[in-house]
Amino acid sequence: MTVSENAPVVLAGRGITKAFGATHALRGVDFEIHAGEVVALIGENGAGKSTLMKILSGVQPPTSGTIELDGEPITFADTTDAVAHGVAIVHQELNLCPNLSVVDNIFLGREIASPTGISRSQQRERAAAALARLEEPIDPNALVGDLRLGQQQLVEIARTLVEGARVLIMDEPTSALSATEVKVLFRIIRELTADGVAIVYISHHMDECLEIADTAVILRDGRHVATAPMADVDLPWIVKTMAGRDQSDLFTAITATPGEPILEIEDLVVPDPANPSRIAVDNLSLTVREGEIVAIYGLMGAGRTELLETLAGRHAAASGRILLDGKDVAHAPIGERIDAGLVLSPEDRQADGIVQLMSVGRNMSLAALRILTRNGQVRRRQEAKEVAHGIESVRIKTESPNIGITSLSGGNQQKVVIAKALMTAPRMLLMDEPTRGIDIGAKSDIFSTMAEVASTKVGILFATSELSEALGASTRLIVMARGRIVADLDPRTTTRDQVMAATGEQITATDDEAANSNHNAASDTKDEEQA
Numbered sequence: 001m002t003v004s005e006n007a008p009v010v011l012a013g014r015g016i017t018k019a020f021g022a023t024h025a026l027r028g029v030d031f032e033i034h035a036g037e038v039v040a041l042i043g044e045n046g047a048g049k050s051t052l053m054k055i056l057s058g059v060q061p062p063t064s065g066t067i068e069l070d071g072e073p074i075t076f077a078d079t080t081d082a083v084a085h086g087v088a089i090v091h092q093e094l095n096l097c098p099n100l101s102v103v104d105n106i107f108l109g110r111e112i113a114s115p116t117g118i119s120r121s122q123q124r125e126r127a128a129a130a131l132a133r134l135e136e137p138i139d140p141n142a143l144v145g146d147l148r149l150g151q152q153q154l155v156e157i158a159r160t161l162v163e164g165a166r167v168l169i170m171d172e173p174t175s176a177l178s179a180t181e182v183k184v185l186f187r188i189i190r191e192l193t194a195d196g197v198a199i200v201y202i203s204h205h206m207d208e209c210l211e212i213a214d215t216a217v218i219l220r221d222g223r224h225v226a227t228a229p230m231a232d233v234d235l236p237w238i239v240k241t242m243a244g245r246d247q248s249d250l251f252t253a254i255t256a257t258p259g260e261p262i263l264e265i266e267d268l269v270v271p272d273p274a275n276p277s278r279i280a281v282d283n284l285s286l287t288v289r290e291g292e293i294v295a296i297y298g299l300m301g302a303g304r305t306e307l308l309e310t311l312a313g314r315h316a317a318a319s320g321r322i323l324l325d326g327k328d329v330a331h332a333p334i335g336e337r338i339d340a341g342l343v344l345s346p347e348d349r350q351a352d353g354i355v356q357l358m359s360v361g362r363n364m365s366l367a368a369l370r371i372l373t374r375n376g377q378v379r380r381r382q383e384a385k386e387v388a389h390g391i392e393s394v395r396i397k398t399e400s401p402n403i404g405i406t407s408l409s410g411g412n413q414q415k416v417v418i419a420k421a422l423m424t425a426p427r428m429l430l431m432d433e434p435t436r437g438i439d440i441g442a443k444s445d446i447f448s449t450m451a452e453v454a455s456t457k458v459g460i461l462f463a464t465s466e467l468s469e470a471l472g473a474s475t476r477l478i479v480m481a482r483g484r485i486v487a488d489l490d491p492r493t494t495t496r497d498q499v500m501a502a503t504g505e506q507i508t509a510t511d512d513e514a515a516n517s518n519h520n521a522a523s524d525t526k527d528e529e530q531a
């Protein structure tokens with residue numbers, strides 16, 4: 001995709017600075033986007049991407065600098081004003097009301113009026129049309145709180161489609177989408193740009209940025225460091241420019257060798273928490289040993305999240321046993337499981353990972369309070385020491401452990417969630433999509449932390465939608481489909497195609513056919529994400 005040289009600049013920021021107290025999120029940033037252009041806005045966690053976009057879409061004002069729309073200076077009073085001028089944003093942290101229906105969320109704050117109130121039929125029709133364009137079978141009357149995260153993300157996107165924006169800002173729009181849903185989104189982006197819509201695309205998935213964007217704009221530490229046509233750059237250049245240094249390999253060599261079994265799952269059956277007539281985990285058995293890092297890969301709806309959440313104690317199993325170091329914890333409450341060494345870093349950081357009203361440090365120590373408490377008192381000095389260690393080891397960019405967690409960038413909040421799980425000194429660490437929203441440098445830190453943790457005889461079971469991570473960061477790769485394990489693979493000798501074949505096996509072929517197709521698989525390309 002190339003944008004006409006003559007396409008006019010629709011939206012621009014000139015000399016944008018934003019200070020939050022002593023923190024400078026942005027320092028004199030210049031940014032512009034042309035009609036019909038896709039700009040990928042790239043930078044490490046905390047580089048200032050979301051802040052810049054919030055300023056350009058009326059969420060917050062700049063401390064200094066000006067915004068220009070069609071070459072004229074403009075001040076957006078708020079987001080409604082920005083939308084009225086054709087500038088809309090899909091937020092990284094989904095801004096939906098879980099207790100309202102899909103259609104009510106889509107039209108929240110800009111309901112279609114009828115002589116008698118709100119025209120519900122028109123709203124339903126337009127919402128259904130936007131959802132159909134996204135090829136997503138979501139009932140417009142369903143409650144948003146009952147939808148899975150990826151569907152909520154699509155509702156947020158449908159909301160902006162209904163707005164008919166000229167500039168559409170998408171902040172991590174694909175973090176919870178399946179590969180198929182990403183393809184649909186890209187088709188829509190192409191349709192929109194063909195109509196002259198300008199799109200700012202923020203993502204830590206560099207492959208997506210390389211595929212969809214015309215231009216790369218790179219921020220580092222709140223400053224604009226480069227703008228380049230995407231066709232002229234490659235992944236190593238992007239990674240180096242955003243980090244300001246050469247990056248080491250994404251994946252760390254895992255030296256741990258498997259020891260005694262820690263987690264033994266026997267014939268586990270779990271009803272789907274959202275729809276109890278459906279089975280989410282179907283008679284699943286799995287043993288994870290000391291030092292093993294087991295990746296669970298599968299398509300959306302395979303049952304990965306339900307499995308991990310049941311192991312952590314969030315849902316009740318219908319039957320089966322969960323043994324931790326030989327002791328059955330299947331009926332133990334969450335706290336007891338954490339005490340026994342079984343802890344989960346959850347997928348949805350906003351709903352399950354953080355307490356928004358608390359500081360960074362207090363969020364981190366939350367799950368470890370029992371081990372930090374002596375004689376009914378939290379050992380604050382020990383807590384501070386461990387928090388400081390956590391901040392350093394997962395590279396959390398924060399002014400201090402005492403500031404509110406919501407003032408951290410999204411990726412840094414995710415790192416807090418992981419640091420929180422690690423602070424409980426687990427025997428068995430469960431991680432659901434641990435790298436969601438995390439930059440490539442931080443990913444590599446998380447993988448080396450996982451390798452380090454495994455070398456201390458801890459077991460790790462992590463769910464991921466990233467095939468390269470499933471292959472590169474594990475010692476063993478489980479493929480799940482429809483609540484069952486359909487393949488148990490050695491990542492050192494497995495190709496991407498073999499994993500994909502295993503994933504599709506339940507839908508397209510019998511076991512024998514899938515096994516045959518594995519023999520024909522192409523060469524291994526597992527490390528293509530490596531910088």
Ligand SMILES: Nc1ncnc2c1ncn2[C@@H]1O[C@H](COP(=O)(O)OP(=O)(O)OP(=O)(O)O)[C@@H](O)[C@H]1O
Nearest residue numbers: 020025045046047048049050051407408409410411
């Ligand atoms: N409301 C706020 N109060 C204080 N500091 C803030 C606030 N919002 C953002 N910041 C700070 O501004 C900096 C830039 O954050 P921003 O969210 O723009 O980063 P980002 O590039 O979008 O990161 P990520 O990739 O992790 O989402 C961070 O250091 C963050 O802590």
